[in-house]
Amino acid sequence: MSQPANAAPDSDDALLRTTGLTRHFRLGGLLSRRMLHAVDDLNLVIHEREIVALVGESGSGKTTVARLLAMLYPPTRGTIHYRGRSVHRLRSRKDVLWYRGEVPMVFQDPYSAMNPVFRVSHGVMRNLKLHRRDLDSAQRHEEAERVFDVVGLNPAGDMLRKFPYEMSGGQRQRVGFAQALAVRPKLILADEPVSMLDVSIRAGILNMMASLRADEGASILYITHDIASARYVADRIVVMYAGYAVEQGPTEVVLSRPKHPYTQLLLSAVPDPREKAAPVSADSGEPPRVIDPGDGCRFRQRCPYAIDECARVTPLLRSMGPGHDAACHVAVADAEDHRGEGFGPISSVAKGTDTVA
Amino acid sequence: MPEPLLDVEDLSVSYLTDTAEIGAVDRVTLTLQAGEFLGVVGESGCGKSTLLFAIAQLLSPPAEITSGRVVFRGQDLVRLSDSELRHVRWRDYSVVMQSAMNALNPMKSIGAQFKDTMRAHERISADAIRTRSAEVLHLVGIDDAHLESYPHQLSGGMRQRAMIAMALLFTPQLVIMDEPTSALDVVAQRSLMTQIKELQQQFGFAVIFVTHDMSVIAHYSDRVMVMYAGQVAEIGDTGSIFESPLHPYSRGLLDAFPSVRGPRRPLSGIPGSPPDLGRPPSGCRFHPRCSEAMAQCTTTEPPLYSVGDTQVRCLLYAEQLRDAV
Numbered sequence: 001m002s003q004p005a006n007a008a009p010d011s012d013d014a015l016l017r018t019t020g021l022t023r024h025f026r027l028g029g030l031l032s033r034r035m036l037h038a039v040d041d042l043n044l045v046i047h048e049r050e051i052v053a054l055v056g057e058s059g060s061g062k063t064t065v066a067r068l069l070a071m072l073y074p075p076t077r078g079t080i081h082y083r084g085r086s087v088h089r090l091r092s093r094k095d096v097l098w099y100r101g102e103v104p105m106v107f108q109d110p111y112s113a114m115n116p117v118f119r120v121s122h123g124v125m126r127n128l129k130l131h132r133r134d135l136d137s138a139q140r141h142e143e144a145e146r147v148f149d150v151v152g153l154n155p156a157g158d159m160l161r162k163f164p165y166e167m168s169g170g171q172r173q174r175v176g177f178a179q180a181l182a183v184r185p186k187l188i189l190a191d192e193p194v195s196m197l198d199v200s201i202r203a204g205i206l207n208m209m210a211s212l213r214a215d216e217g218a219s220i221l222y223i224t225h226d227i228a229s230a231r232y233v234a235d236r237i238v239v240m241y242a243g244y245a246v247e248q249g250p251t252e253v254v255l256s257r258p259k260h261p262y263t264q265l266l267l268s269a270v271p272d273p274r275e276k277a278a279p280v281s282a283d284s285g286e287p288p289r290v291i292d293p294g295d296g297c298r299f300r301q302r303c304p305y306a307i308d309e310c311a312r313v314t315p316l317l318r319s320m321g322p323g324h325d326a327a328c329h330v331a332v333a334d335a336e337d338h339r340g341e342g343f344g345p346i347s348s349v350a351k352g353t354d355t356v357a
Numbered sequence: 358m359p360e361p362l363l364d365v366e367d368l369s370v371s372y373l374t375d376t377a378e379i380g381a382v383d384r385v386t387l388t389l390q391a392g393e394f395l396g397v398v399g400e401s402g403c404g405k406s407t408l409l410f411a412i413a414q415l416l417s418p419p420a421e422i423t424s425g426r427v428v429f430r431g432q433d434l435v436r437l438s439d440s441e442l443r444h445v446r447w448r449d450y451s452v453v454m455q456s457a458m459n460a461l462n463p464m465k466s467i468g469a470q471f472k473d474t475m476r477a478h479e480r481i482s483a484d485a486i487r488t489r490s491a492e493v494l495h496l497v498g499i500d501d502a503h504l505e506s507y508p509h510q511l512s513g514g515m516r517q518r519a520m521i522a523m524a525l526l527f528t529p530q531l532v533i534m535d536e537p538t539s540a541l542d543v544v545a546q547r548s549l550m551t552q553i554k555e556l557q558q559q560f561g562f563a564v565i566f567v568t569h570d571m572s573v574i575a576h577y578s579d580r581v582m583v584m585y586a587g588q589v590a591e592i593g594d595t596g597s598i599f600e601s602p603l604h605p606y607s608r609g610l611l612d613a614f615p616s617v618r619g620p621r622r623p624l625s626g627i628p629g630s631p632p633d634l635g636r637p638p639s640g641c642r643f644h645p646r647c648s649e650a651m652a653q654c655t656t657t658e659p660p661l662y663s664v665g666d667t668q669v670r671c672l673l674y675a676e677q678l679r680d681a682v
Contacts, residue, residue: 271572
């Protein structure tokens with residue numbers, strides 16, 4: 001039943017694939033040996049025209065993943081392959097520009113991501129000059145107007161001449177996406193693009209992301225702590241906890257049959273006025289700081305189903321169903337779960353013997 | 358009905374600049390009973406934070422209360438002098454700000470900030486301060502060892518809890534909260550909301566809770582007030598507003614966030630953005646973004662209509678009421 005969560009990196013239909021991606025940060029002074037484990041052993045696959053949501057609390061390492069993919073810092077271990085090429089072997093300016101053009105990033109805070117002294121056209125035009133050398137000045141202008149149109153900033157001509165302070169948060173976030181679009185991206189890294197925005201404006205940005213995939217053919221890595229919006233746009237969900245991917249699979253499968261207790265906790269915390277109030281959990285909602293961790297499951301202190309083994313052996317991702325993996329000692333795969341309920345931990349605590357092969 | 362704890366009447370606040378007067382809060386009337394939990398919902402720029410600051414008498418120029426009264430326990434706060442206010446503020450009502458990182462002093466330990474707060478209001482012994490500080494920290498589920506901690510040593514959720522602890526130093530009767538959960542993620546948000554509700558039930562203080570996310574307060578508030586462009590758009594019982602929102606704007610807000618359960622539905626959000634309060638639209642202020650706008654909405658400013666226990670500012674209900682007669 002236990003198969004590796006991801007196949008070897010050579011059989012490749014993936015747009016982007018990470019293998020054992022790991023990033024640690026040294027804490028304290030030069031002589032300090034304390035290591036913060038931001039991301040550990042991440043195997044992430046993104047296909048063409050796919051929206052993948054990376055979901056987790058603050059401190060789970062999801063933003064570090066985006067920054068690693070954007071080459072903002074190098075990994076401690078592991079590799080990133082983009083279209084079969086190792087990203088760390090890209091040395092020449094041309095190659096790095098090529099990668100940055102195909103995989104641009106949209107930042108969380110639209111208020112601080114733009115230089116306030118330039119008009120919003122600045123970022124778009126700069127991207128066009130750097131990455132679209134074939135265009136002349138008039139064509140660049142046309143293209144800038146086109147991408148502003150695509151993200152819903154109308155009339156594009158007027159909008160391009162505005163300064164950031166003249167725009168609302170939602171409009172600025174659209175500028176962020178327009179900048180990314182200008183370089184004809186294959187994969188947009190969107191780091192919490194809606195979390196700073198009003199609820200009423202979020203829907204517009206989420207819809208825009210869905211149409212970017214449909215019309216422009218871009219894949220999106222959507223990073224968020226809001227599992228409900230992840231459900232709204234994403235084909236697949238990867239749940240991160242304390243640096244590890246703890247569950248991944250097709251969106252509807254993960255949300256209807258969550259296997260990892262952390263995914264279950266996340267789901268139960270989503271407020272939904274259409275539902276009766278869920279029973280209150282005693283969980284304090286504190287994400288752990290993973291400094292020099294030993295073996296064992298990092299969720300075990302908060303986990304209602306933890307068994308002895310959870311303190312000794314780090315659980316690896318194993319198959320729960322087609323395309324659905326979870327890293328939990330007590331979770332029960334769909335095929336073995338004869339009750340058909342899918343809520344593994346409750347039934348398997350009684351069995352108690354489910355181990356990683 | 359007993360005398361309300363707080364009675365806000367026709368309150369208007371303007372930002373006065375050299376060239377213009379921007380009406381951020383326009384004739385807001387609301388009452389709050391002792392122990393009641395009122396949620397105030399609206400987009401950024403709708404005047405909800407300004408309203409809170411006006412109620413708490415924390416406005417500073419260029420903002421100014423241009424008319425109205427804020428009667429708290431029989432006393433009109435608007436007319437009190439600064440020194441009189443100092444006796445009431447924080448002892449009888451307190452405020453929890455949106456961003457605890459900015460509201461706490463980064464150079465002082467949590468304990469020192471608690472001490473300052475208590476010293477400002479009471480002659481009180483060092484021992485009593487320590488006891489009370491430890492007590493309120495325990496109330497919000499933080500170990501009293503953190504009295505020695507500085508704000509940067511606490512997580513976002515803990516800082517927000519510490520702020521709430523500070524607001525409870527003198528068992529106040531009203532706690533005003535400005536988006537205390539919006540910087541937190543869902544798990545921390547749920548646990549903080551639960552804690553606020555438990556404390557409220559334990560001590561019986563009233564809460565005014567401002568948020569832009571309606572779903573946050575659904576299970577916690579007794580009444581909801583929806584604000585749009587400085588005005589009350591709708592105010593009523595939480596249950597009826599969530600089950601059958603009357604104002605098209607309330608409906609839009611409710612439909613704006615995706616659900617994790619049930620079928621996936623397309624989200625419309627609310628088209629457009631909130632109006633410039635320096636030049637509010639004519640007639641109903643929501644008409645440029647409203648899917649149900651009628652011709653008269655552009656010219657007639659709707660008053661608040663009573664529909665059942667709910668009050669709603671929308672001409673759709675003028676029609677209904679007239680038809681009913």
